[in-house]
Amino acid sequence: MQGFQAEPRHDRYDVVIIGGAIMGSSTAWWLTQLGFQGRILVIERDPTYAQAATTLSFSCIRQQYSTELNVRISQFGADFVQNLRQRMGGDPRVPELKIQNFGYLYLADNEDFAQVLRRNHAVQAAAGAGTRLLAPEEILEEYPFYRVDDIVLGSLNLRDEGYFDGSTVFDWFHRKAREAGVEYLADEVAGLDLAQGRVTGVRLKSGRTLGCGMVVNAAGTRGGRIAAMAGIALPIQPRKRFNWVIQAETPLSRPLPLTIDPSGAYVREVGGGTYMAGGHAEPDGEAAFEDFAMEQEVWMEHIWPAIASRIPAFEAVKVISEWAGHYDFNLLDQNAVTGPHPEIANFLFLNGFSGHGLQQSPAMGRGTAEWIVHGGYRSLDLSAFHYDRIAEERALVEGAII
Incomplete structure (x- = not known):
């Protein structure tokens, strides 16, 4: 730069x-x-x-937090991003940005986490977020490509949630x-x-x-x-997070929310039949500042099996790029x-x-x-x-x- x-x-x-x-x-x-x-x-x-x-x-934004302050922070962030030129004094060099609202979908496979989603939903609703709680059959109605036989509840928001630049x-x-x-x-x-x-x-x-x-x-x-x-x-310590861009042999029928699977793996829409998946190794320990090496077993043994189980169309995918990043993780x-x-x-x-x-x-x-x-x-x-x-x-x- x-x-x-x-x-x-x-x-x-x-x-x-x-x-x-x-x-x-x-x-x-x-x-x-x-x-x-x-x-x-x-x-x-x-x-x-x-x-x-x-x-x-991953460059995404969401309103689905468990604390009101984090919801409010994200709401301001969404407004700022979508009014960037105005915020920057109307400078015509500044592009007009929008959020690609494919949303986030949290999935609960047990009643304890379903209760967490319900409590979080109450916080989000009070702050004006557009989160909806969905039963498994409602998830399938909107997104027929998921396997939901083990799911108790989903939490979805399609307003000011998704990718931004x-x-x-x-x-x-x-x-x-x-x-x-x-x-x-x-x-x-x-x-x-x-x-x-x-x-x-x-x-x-x-x-x-x-x-x-x-x-x-x-x-x-x-x-x-x-x-x-x-x-x-x-x-604060570095924690590695792995990312893969994949191409599906059979693209999904509609945009994929950033789906947080109960396994800990997550995957979202990119566009044109490509998707971005991510996750971390187990145990999720401290990384060296300079360690950005990929660990292929994380993909083969954890991430791919999890997303292919949740979305059967992802049984046939090709990895087209991959990288590791770090969280500044507050212990x-x-x-x-x-x-x-x-x-x-x-x-x-x-x-x-x-x-x-x-x-x-x-x-x-x-x-x-x-x-x-x-x-x-x-x-x-x-x-x-x-x-x-x-x-x-x-x-x-x-x-x-x-």
């Missing part, structure tokens, strides 16, 4: 954002929109973003932030200097130390490592960690999204920028995601993680 400097232009910045993928770039752009007048620097260790979660994402949203966060004066630096953070309960300096791998006002940790899977530089324990509760540290007040978190970061980036960047500019939230109150719950091991569990 263009626009990176090899050297910082200044010795001190009012805001230093560590991590320039979609969370960092969203925050930078929102700061410019909220009238922030100080110097902003975004530091990115890999300007190609080749292994960033932003790049390797996340790479374009990211690109315009990045472009517009730079055009508004935000600096992007190709470098890596090697350490943080602290004094009197504040981060006073950001040490770069290239050798310089930069003074700072606020520091935003938007370092993705490396967020725990950055926090540790400030003496902060943050339970406590699979929810975001945002806001300031309670003791190091100029250190802000933007971490732990556990697979739903891309779709939450418009609201999370806005909230972080509001905190910096106003000292508090002016739109959605994100304080439930603050670090104090991590310190107290008080989980705010999101029960709809994929």
Whole structure:
């Protein structure tokens, strides 16, 4: 990606954002929109973003969460994506985007998980989401290609749920932030200097130390490592997620919702008789930062058997591409960690999204920028995601993680 400097232009910045993928770039752009007048620097260790979660994402959005706050965050994200040009000041260079509303379908094969879907549905309905609960015969009526003899209940939403062009949203966060004066630096953070309960300096791998006002940790899977530089324990680790694009010998008769099978495998529409499947290995343990190797046994022994059992047409498919990505997995509760540290007040978190970061980036960047500019939230109150719950091991569990 263009626009990176090899050297910082200044010795001190009012805001230093560590991590320039979609969370960092969203925050930078929102700061410019909220009238922030100080110097902003975004530091990115890999300007190609080749292994960033932003790049390797399924790039989908949903309303089906178990907490109202996550539903509201996603609703704002859907509105933002579908009004991107307007949000970007009516710039004719910005494309008009839409969500491909093939929806999400959660399937429960036991009464316990059916009860979870019912509770989640009540939360979603109260927030105005379009989720419907479907009996097995109702699923078959709408999607006759499924096998549902073992299914108790399904949860489906076809409004503002499906694929969106996340790479374009990211690109315009990045472009517009730079055009508004935000600096992007190709470098890596090697350490943080602290004094009197504040981060006073950001040490770069290239050798310089930069003074700072606020520091935003938007370092993705490396967020725990950055926090540790400030003496902060943050339970974030990389978790591998495998992805395959497949072509079916016999395409399905209608668009396939992003189907979350009880096995843990998931598969969605791409178009033209192609589909995207994903999942993880068992056990689902910590991955090395640099480990993006495929593990073919995951496909052969888990994912393909699961999706072929659920959708018999997928017994005859051809893999046409594959890759592995990482979640920045929050071990406590699979929810975001945002806001300031309670003791190091100029250190802000933007971490732990556990697979739903891309779709939450418009609201999370806005909230972080509001905190910096106003000292508090002016739109959605994100304080439930603050670090104090991590310190107290008080989980705010999101029960709809994929």
